[in-house]
């Protein structure tokens with residue numbers, strides 16, 4: 001159990017660590033940019049040349065972590081090419097565009113992606129939508145990768161022997177009923193979005209769905225009834241499945257159940273319900 005928790009913390013912890021490293025780099029870059037701007041003002045010609053040159057793309061503070069397994073690890077259920085393009089291009093684009101969105105907001109660069117999206121409506125209007133889409137995209141995908149794995153011990157199946165597996169049966173009547181409800185949420189999401197299993201404020205489980213890169217942490221963006229801490233996440237954007245499954249989203253959803261990492265999901269569940277248990281004891 002302890003190892004499970006550490007594994008999941010490693011996802012968030014690792015992200016923050018790399019964010020901090022990149023933040024220092026970003027500050028150095030910014031210092032360089034200020035020096036450049038100062039010298040550019042010396043001569044009009046140089047200033048014009050500097051203005052014409054495209055600004056270098058920011059490389060932080062947010063960084064793209066590696067996939068926690070080989071791209072082919074989820075085959076045949078999710079193919080290597082889809083995983084590579086999804087991670088290396090789509091997820092990377094969210095990270096790059098999040099960094100771009102925060103170029104003029106040094107205070108926001110210090111926050112984690114979870115802090116940014118949790119307080120999305122408190123952000124300045126000029127960056128709010130960009131952070132909702134790109135910060136959401138970054139956070140959602142980081143979680144998504146961590147909640148899958150190569151079929152084997154603790155992956156696939158029905159979460160047997162875990163607290164989460166037991167809670168699912170209790171909340172939905174049976175694993176089959178949960179699976180039906182979750183699949184239904186994934187199928188009924190019109191266009192692009194996500195299906196989630198969340199732990200709500202009262203400690204109960206709920207299946208919800210969000211559009212685009214929104215997620216159940218986004219207070220003021222998603223309805224309060226759909227808010228909670230995600231313990232399962234399924235990307236139903238076409239880019240997540242189109243190469244292998246084309247328009248057959250149902251087949252992709254069914255295949256995804258074979259690669260659900262119940263060990264990781266259960267660690268998130270136990271962390272999410274721990275405060276509620278404490279509260280109840282007071």
Ligand code: MN
Nearest residue numbers: 090235237240
């Ligand atoms: Mn995606």
